[in-house]
Amino acid sequence: MGKPPNLYSYPSVNELAPQLRAFVLSAQNAGIDHHGSFRVAVSGGSLPKTLAQALLAPGDGSSADTPRFDTWEVFFADERAVPLDHPDSNYKLVQEELLDQIPANLGKPKVYPIDIKYLDDVDEMADQYEKLLVSKFAAKDSVKLPIFDLLLLGCGPDGHTCSLFPAHALLREKAAWVCAIEDSPKPPPKRITLSLPVVTAASRIGFVATGGGKKDILRQIFDTEEGRALPSGLVNEGAAEKVNWFTDNAAVDGVTFPRRGSL
Numbered sequence: 001m002g003k004p005p006n007l008y009s010y011p012s013v014n015e016l017a018p019q020l021r022a023f024v025l026s027a028q029n030a031g032i033d034h035h036g037s038f039r040v041a042v043s044g045g046s047l048p049k050t051l052a053q054a055l056l057a058p059g060d061g062s063s064a065d066t067p068r069f070d071t072w073e074v075f076f077a078d079e080r081a082v083p084l085d086h087p088d089s090n091y092k093l094v095q096e097e098l099l100d101q102i103p104a105n106l107g108k109p110k111v112y113p114i115d116i117k118y119l120d121d122v123d124e125m126a127d128q129y130e131k132l133l134v135s136k137f138a139a140k141d142s143v144k145l146p147i148f149d150l151l152l153l154g155c156g157p158d159g160h161t162c163s164l165f166p167a168h169a170l171l172r173e174k175a176a177w178v179c180a181i182e183d184s185p186k187p188p189p190k191r192i193t194l195s196l197p198v199v200t201a202a203s204r205i206g207f208v209a210t211g212g213g214k215k216d217i218l219r220q221i222f223d224t225e226e227g228r229a230l231p232s233g234l235v236n237e238g239a240a241e242k243v244n245w246f247t248d249n250a251a252v253d254g255v256t257f258p259r260r261g262s263l
């Protein structure tokens, strides 16, 4: 492993949000400079709300601090196999929390939800989402893995991230970019998820984990060997200093891994 991941912590989400904004916008600006767009994949859970708080706040007016949503290509790091207007849909959550709230002058992102034609065949749904990534990132035979400019992830109380769950066979997937899961321990059971190699290949990864409910799992992930083998720990291991954890103090209470207060 290269340098360790970065663990940032702030007194509360209100102090975390501007730092998350700076991190996301620096990834956005790097993507635009590099290939003219910003390719980002997001998870569900509590993340979209914190992201909206970060991005929809008024900035300092500089070009570096301005979301350019017209350049955004939004993918899903994981998604549940449900209709797009279903209460369990990550698309619906991201749409309602963030995308619908974007003022018109900041531009409109391109959004890539799952194809609901395949709700009854989650393997096919994963294959189709992989084909979509192939069409957007380059032919699979010309690149080994798609390289997202940024992945924005959450971490569950068992250490899962995306829909990669502890000790699940999907953690060993090496070839697929997108995998189906039919036995997710967190409901609903049928989902698709980016594979671990795609996650760790991203240019940058941001985890957002807040609240006292995360402190036990963060202590495990950062301070113990067993925790390093959990899915979120494997992302830390595989992507090292590309990984940035945005936490509040309650979530890292008792964690001894060195924390930082600013980017």
Ligand SMILES: O=C(O)[C@H](O)[C@@H](O)[C@H](O)[C@H](O)COP(=O)(O)O
Residues within 6 Å of the ligand: 043, 044, 045, 046, 047, 078, 079, 080, 090, 153, 154, 155, 156, 157, 160, 161, 162, 163, 186
């Ligand atoms: O679809 C999902 O279930 C999510 O993508 C999942 O991976 C989530 O990010 C974590 O469970 C953390 O969720 P919280 O932030 O709500 O704890």
